[in-house]
Amino acid sequence: MKRSEDERMGSRYKELHERLNLWYREHGRHDLPWRQTRDPYRIYLSEIMLQQTQVSTVLERFYFPFLERFPTLAVVAEASEEEVLKAWEGLGYYSRARHLHRTARLCNGVLPSTSQELERLPGIGRSTARAIACFAFDEAAPILDANVRRILYRFFRRRKATERELWRMAERLFDAKRPYDYNQAMMDLGAMICTPKDPRCDLCPLREGCRGRQAPERYPEAKKASKTPVRRAKILLCERGGAWALSQSRERFHGGLWHFPRFEDEVSGEFLGRELARYSHFALEAEIWRVAVLPKDYDKPIGFFTPKSIEELPLGGIDRKIFKKYFGVLSVES
Ligand code: SF4
Structure with a gap:
């Protein structure tokens, strides 16, 4: 009897999940400090800092000094906006700091535990809400940061996609059995293997299922560079x-x-x-x-x-x- 398309894809994804998981265990960035905690505030802070800033900059210059000054979200809530901005100085994109302060006050220093509730807070978009809910509270949902987006475009060989389509692709590839490891692995894969330039498809645990691996840099379509005023x-x-x-x-x-x-x-x-x-x-x-x-x-x-x-x-x-x-x-x- 012929197996249904769903079954075939299901077992194919299962194999890819196994390979991705093995790769992550061996090569993942497990020593990042926000991966060694389940404290929602520390995870939230890392997610917000990393939205526009490279891991190395956050790690070397900002994450620990900020935590020293504001060890809990309750301490952020008690501080003035100016004090939070001062600790954020140099990191740029200051709306992140203002949102962090408003969020701390709105939730009285205690973050909610579901992505639905998190998403209602200032400065927390859908992907960030899911990342916090997954990494701190084990919610089983995919995320869609810049690295994951790039992998999805390539994996499904798409040059363009709407937000809705991207979320659908994210759900299709998602490993609901290991949400924490899967989401972390995808972020690492995008940062280390499926990079914007010169992706290392030969080392990629998803290569067997990846439709775009013959010409990965074609996906997604390059944005036209606009001149900075x-x-x-x-x-x-x-x-x-x-x-x-x-x-x-x-x-x-x-x-x-x-x-x-x-x-x-x-x-x-x-x-x-x-x-x-x-x-x-x-x-x-x-x-x-x-x-x-x-x-x-x-x-x-x-x-x-x-x-x-x-x-x-x-x-x-x-x-x-x-x-x-x-x-x-x-x-x-x-
Ligand atoms: S096979 Fe290549 S293009 Fe596909 S996900 Fe892996 S690194 Fe990216």
């Missing part, structure tokens, strides 16, 4: 009685961070140098000027801070750079 601004260092003018951003981008006043028109003062900052959607070319007074047209509210208190404020990346580069000299001069 460049913005220009003058950044003004203005001192009064040993304290320096700063504004606090209220915009969505960089909201809550402090920065030296920015101005676009002509200024009179001393030109100190140029700095370049790259953000996700634009680059900023800045001229740094020391001015005696702020231009009349500068209309943002400002405060004055001593260099010592500036140390304590959450500053934008370019402002922290300027502070480090120029303030030793300026403070001595003033």
